[in-house]
Amino acid sequence: VSFNYNADNNPFNRNSGNAKKVGVLTSAVAGLNVAIPNKSKSIKDYQNVYNDIAEKIREEDEFDNYIGYGPILVRIAWHSSGTFDKNNMTGGSFGGTMRFKKEINDPSNAGLKQADEFLAPIYKKHSWISHGDLYTLAGVTAVQEAQGPKIPWRPGRVDQPENTTPENGRLPDATGDSSYVRNYFGRFGFNDTEIVALIGAHCLGKTHLENSGFEGPWGAASNVFSNEFFVNLLNENWKLQKNAAGNEQYDSPKGYMMLPADFALRQDNKFLKLVKAYANDQDLFFNDFAKAYVKLLESGIHFPADQKPFIFKTLDEQE
Numbered sequence: 001v002s003f004n005y006n007a008d009n010n011p012f013n014r015n016s017g018n019a020k021k022v023g024v025l026t027s028a029v030a031g032l033n034v035a036i037p038n039k040s041k042s043i044k045d046y047q048n049v050y051n052d053i054a055e056k057i058r059e060e061d062e063f064d065n066y067i068g069y070g071p072i073l074v075r076i077a078w079h080s081s082g083t084f085d086k087n088n089m090t091g092g093s094f095g096g097t098m099r100f101k102k103e104i105n106d107p108s109n110a111g112l113k114q115a116d117e118f119l120a121p122i123y124k125k126h127s128w129i130s131h132g133d134l135y136t137l138a139g140v141t142a143v144q145e146a147q148g149p150k151i152p153w154r155p156g157r158v159d160q161p162e163n164t165t166p167e168n169g170r171l172p173d174a175t176g177d178s179s180y181v182r183n184y185f186g187r188f189g190f191n192d193t194e195i196v197a198l199i200g201a202h203c204l205g206k207t208h209l210e211n212s213g214f215e216g217p218w219g220a221a222s223n224v225f226s227n228e229f230f231v232n233l234l235n236e237n238w239k240l241q242k243n244a245a246g247n248e249q250y251d252s253p254k255g256y257m258m259l260p261a262d263f264a265l266r267q268d269n270k271f272l273k274l275v276k277a278y279a280n281d282q283d284l285f286f287n288d289f290a291k292a293y294v295k296l297l298e299s300g301i302h303f304p305a306d307q308k309p310f311i312f313k314t315l316d317e318q319e
C-alpha cells in the first residue's frame with residue numbers, strides 16, 4: 001500500500017477537498033485514514049493520561065449508584081468507533097467527531113455527555129492528545145481497570161473538522177434479531193466470533209430507561225469485566241416482558257435483563273456455540289474480546305507497520 005498527501009483523487013476519502021488544509025495523510029488505495037503519532041510523545045506520556053483516567057474512575061466511584069464511570073467510558077469508546085462504515089470508509093474513531101453536537105446528540109448516544117464531561121478535565125490537562133485517541137484510550141483504561149484483559153492500543157488519530165461528522169443512526173438497534181446483529185456488524189467486517197465477543201462487554205454497566213428505553217443490569221458485578229454476561233444469558237430464567245417505557249426486554253428473577261439483540265445470541269446456533277464456549281472459558285473470552293475490541297477501536301485507520309502498540313500498566317501493577 002502506498003500513501004500520498006493528495007486525498008482529492010480518492011472518491012472514498014471523507015477529507016476530500018480539505019485534506020491538504022488539515023494536512024492529513026490518506027491512503028490513496030484503501031481510503032483509510034493514516035495515523036500520525038505525535039513524535040514528541042512516548043508511552044510514558046500516554047501512561048500518564050491512562051493513570052489520570054484510572055484515578056478519576058476510582059475517585060468518582062459513586063457515579064450511577066456506585067457502578068462508577070468505567071462502563072460508560074467503554075460505551076463512549078465503542079460509539080465513537082461504531083459509526084464506521086467500510087462500504088464508504090466514513091465514520092470511526094479517527095476524527096474524534098463525538099466532540100461535536102451532531103454526534104453526541106444522536107439519540108443512540110443518549111447519556112454519553114456524562115462520559116464526555118468526565119473526560120473534559122483530562123483533555124484540559126493533556127491537550128496535546130486528539131479526541132479520537134482520548135475516547136479510545138478511555139475505553140482501554142476502563143476495561144483494564146475493571147480487571148479485564150490487556151488491550152494493546154496505538155495513538156495517532158487526528159481531530160477532523162465538524163463537517164466530517166457522520167450522520168446519525170449508524171449505531172445498532174437493540175430490538176434486532178440474530179440476522180440483524182450479524183448483518184449490522186458485517187459493516188465493520190466482523191465475523192461471528194468477533195460479534196459475540198464484543199457484545200460480552202455487556203458484563204459492564206446497565207441500561208437506563210431515560211437513555212435507551214430499557215432498564216436494568218445484565219448481571220451482578222456491573223463494574224467487573226468477566227464472562228458473566230454469557231453465563232447469565234445461558235442460565236437465567238428469562239421472561240420477555242414490557243418495561244415501564246413499553247419496550248419488550250428479557251427479565252430474570254434475580255433482576256437482570258437482556259436486550260432483544262443480546263438474546264439473539266441464544267437464538268442462532270452459530271452464535272449460541274460461541275456463547276457456550278465463552279461461558280465455560282473466561283480466558284478464551286478475554287483473548288477474543290481483546291482482539292475484536294482493538295479492531296473496533298482501530299476501524300478505518302491505517303497504522304504504519306513500525307508503530308508498535310502500547311500495553312499500559314494498571315494502577316495496581318504500578319503500586
Ligand code: HEM
Binds near residue numbers: 071111201
Ligand atoms: C448489537 C449490538 C449492541 C447493542 C444493540 C447495544 C445496545 C446497548 C444499549 C441499549 C445500552 C443501554 C444504554 C443506556 O440505556 O444507558 C448499552 C449499554 C452498554 N453497551 Fe451496548 N450495545 C451493543 C454492543 C456493544 C458493544 C460492541 C460494546 C463494547 C464493546 C457495548 C458496550 C456497552 C456498555 C459497556 C454499556 C453500559 C453503559 C452504561 O452502563 O452506562 N455494547 N448497549
